[in-house]
Amino acid sequence: MLTLTDAQYQTFLARDTQNFVAAVADQFLVKRPEMLADPGRTEIIARMQTAYDTAQQLGFTSTPHMVYMMYLEADGPGMFADEMIRHYLTRPGATPEQRLDDFDALLKEYARRLKGEK
Template structure:
């Protein structure tokens, strides 16, 4: 049986996180190739890695939710660091994935209300 030291586990986790972020970045750029040139692959990758780190800090365990947060960050860099949004996403008593779902539901409701209001 293979036994890894804590340092080796950390390196393995870091490598897996980088591979995951690269895969999600590649997926986004396949869906939206125009972003590869503006703002550019490296910028998108950095935004997505930042979102991944944030999701990890909050304890996300759902890959679709981590991916959703990363996709949002590609268009709205560091949006989750906005104080009111960060406060909502860190609200105690709920799983972090539910807090993201609730936040996005409120945003979608607001957008639909704005569209209905337009003359």
């Protein structure tokens, strides 16, 4: 049986996370090829890593919600560094995932209204 030291296991987890973030970034860039040139793959990965780390800190456990956060951060860097957004996502009474779903609904409603006003 293979036995890993704690340091080896932590290295394995870090590499697994890096591969996950890079795979999500590559999927995003297929849908948004214009961002491959500017800001570039390296920057998109960095933004998504920030969102992934934030999701972990805030207590997210749902992978689809983390991926959604990563997509949002790729388009709007710094979004989850905003204290108001972080506070909203961690308010008692709902999970961070439920709060993100509510936030998503608000964004969609706002976009719908903007389209209707034009």
